[in-house]
Amino acid sequence: MDSMDDIVNVQMLSAAEKRTTSVEIYHYHNCYEVVIIRQGNVDGMLGYVLGDLGADSVLMIGRNLPHGILSVSDDFEGILIHIPRGILSWNVDAVPELAKEMKFLEDSQYGYLFQSASLTATVAELALEMKQASGFLRLSCLYRLLHVLSCDGHARKVVANADNALATSAATAQETPVDRTFRFLYQHFQEEITLDEIAKYANLNPTALCRAFKKKSGCTIFQFVNRLKIEKACQLLQGTDLSVAQIAYQVGYNTFSHFNTQFQYVMRMSPGQYRKNMSG
Numbered sequence: 001m002d003s004m005d006d007i008v009n010v011q012m013l014s015a016a017e018k019r020t021t022s023v024e025i026y027h028y029h030n031c032y033e034v035v036i037i038r039q040g041n042v043d044g045m046l047g048y049v050l051g052d053l054g055a056d057s058v059l060m061i062g063r064n065l066p067h068g069i070l071s072v073s074d075d076f077e078g079i080l081i082h083i084p085r086g087i088l089s090w091n092v093d094a095v096p097e098l099a100k101e102m103k104f105l106e107d108s109q110y111g112y113l114f115q116s117a118s119l120t121a122t123v124a125e126l127a128l129e130m131k132q133a134s135g136f137l138r139l140s141c142l143y144r145l146l147h148v149l150s151c152d153g154h155a156r157k158v159v160a161n162a163d164n165a166l167a168t169s170a171a172t173a174q175e176t177p178v179d180r181t182f183r184f185l186y187q188h189f190q191e192e193i194t195l196d197e198i199a200k201y202a203n204l205n206p207t208a209l210c211r212a213f214k215k216k217s218g219c220t221i222f223q224f225v226n227r228l229k230i231e232k233a234c235q236l237l238q239g240t241d242l243s244v245a246q247i248a249y250q251v252g253y254n255t256f257s258h259f260n261t262q263f264q265y266v267m268r269m270s271p272g273q274y275r276k277n278m279s280g
Helices: 015-020 096-110 117-132 135-150 169-173 177-188 195-202 206-217 221-239 244-250 256-267 271-279
Strands: 009-014 031-039 042-046 049-053 057-061 067-072 077-084 112-115
Touching: 009 117, 031 117, 042 057, 057 117, 067 206, 077 117, 077 135, 096 112, 096 135, 112 117, 117 135, 177 195, 177 206, 177 221, 195 206, 195 221, 206 221, 221 244, 221 256, 221 271, 244 256, 244 271, 256 271
Parallel strands: none
Antiparallel strands: 009 077, 031 057, 031 077, 042 049, 042 067, 057 112
């Protein structure tokens, strides 16, 4: 059995580490995640909602909510906490006192954003204490940290629903062409789409859009589309009994061989091996 230190992972983040570490541009996983931004800025994506987060921000991400870091400022410093769902699975009927906390965790599927210097400092202190602790003390720090977040009355949900619709019409009105592109790709990545269609939706000529998208995300439009297809395939490999060939066609690949090649390129293993590893 893994130790508690291995299960509740607390990782220090910095701009230097971000540049030298392979980070998924857009991914999801079956655990909770808390991102603490202590210094600098992060340009990220939650669902298909893009945003820039500055210092003194805390983001709590629920299970299987797609997210990614597109870029960070040179002075960025933060803390990342991964929390497996098993540690936070309680029977509310048996422990009714935890009903409020369970609702908080349930609603984290929409993403919570906290923007407060004092709250960020408190949460960061608990995270650092957690990193040094072990056993029950480590769990104690985790629960205290989550208690602080759940009791904050100024938390903002980032996405409007579990399907990742934009939070408000005002947000849609303020979208840039690249924002619209991300939203369009998230909604249509399983279909056959052309650059002209994407550019028309974004209301920008194809050349300018490709340049702006690459600057914003660090990858090309169709590299990002491929990433979305592979991430969706990973979800289906874990959560369904569909064959690998069925999954390939469902996520938008015309041939199994092309899917297999792209999957191995991104995940460094075959779809079959990935499914075996996830079920082991």
